[in-house]
Each structure stands twice: as C-alpha cells, then as structure tokens.
Amino acid sequence: MLDLAFLPVLTRAVEAGLAAAALVDRNGNTVCVAGAISDEEAMPLTALVLYRLKSEDLAPRLFAGEIVAIALDDRDVAVGVVKRQLFLVAVLGAPTPGMLELVRELRDGVASMLVDAGADTAEPMPWSGGNGGSGSGPAELPLIEWGVTVRRERGKA
Helix, strand or coil, X not given: CCCHHHHHHHHHHHXXXXXXXXXXXXXXXXXXXXXXXXXXXXXXXXXXXXXXXXXXXXXXXXXXCCCEEEEECCEEEEEEXXXXXXXXXXXXXXXXXXXXHHHHHHHHHHHHHHHHCCHHHCCCCCCCCXXXXXXXXXXXXXXXXXXXXXXXXXXXX
C-alpha cells in the first residue's frame, strides 16, 4: 500500500534532478515512489545495492546517516536509511556530489515528516550487529532476506 503523504517531497526531488526516488519499509514494502521507478522494483533495487556493498560496517554507516551509492548497469543508485524506519532508494541523474547532496536533503525531508507524524516512537529497524563472517552485515536486514531471483534457461542435451 502506497503512502501518498510522501509523494510531494519525492516529486520535488525528482524535479530537482533525481531520475527516481522511492521509500521502502523494513518489511520490504514500497511506501512511495516518484520518477522512473516502479513500486515493484524499489525493494529489489535497494536489496541489490546493499548486497553489492555488503561489509561489516555497512549497517552502522547507514544508521549514522551515510548515503551509499553504486553504479548498476545503466544507472547510478543511492540508498540511505531514514530515522531507522525506511530505506530511501534514489536513481541518480548523474553520480555527482550535488546529486548525493540532493539525496541527503530528501532523506532529511522525509525524516522531518516522520518526526512530525510521531514516528519517532516506532520500533527501529532490527540490527544485531552480527559477529562477522557471512552471517552478519546487511543480510540481517529483513529487506535483504527477500533476495532477487532471476530465472535462467539451461540448454538441453
């Protein structure tokens, strides 16, 4: 179910230069989208970015406010966490410092909307911190648990 309360703020960011922006909740549900991204691709795109950038310190960096960005095929994508409640995924018009600043401003705008709505009292995203190895890191976030499956046809002998 999409929440249209965030649509004006996402739309302004798209008009300012982002190709697309979306909010995804901790359960992998798309909350709101704007621009050249569908609600069906927001969660897998977020999961793919976090998977590709997986490291032991990724979650603490995201929760501290860092915006991470990566080039995926034909588009540059940035991901951030809003108030430990939502993932913000943005498709950048160009991977410039100005675009990343626009994503930060968007994240801060959505965060202020959450504070105004009293969402500060909501339970934060789960994160145990892990103990290293393949069992820790962003894979513990429920969003990553969904994964991305691509069917591959095999040749028959």
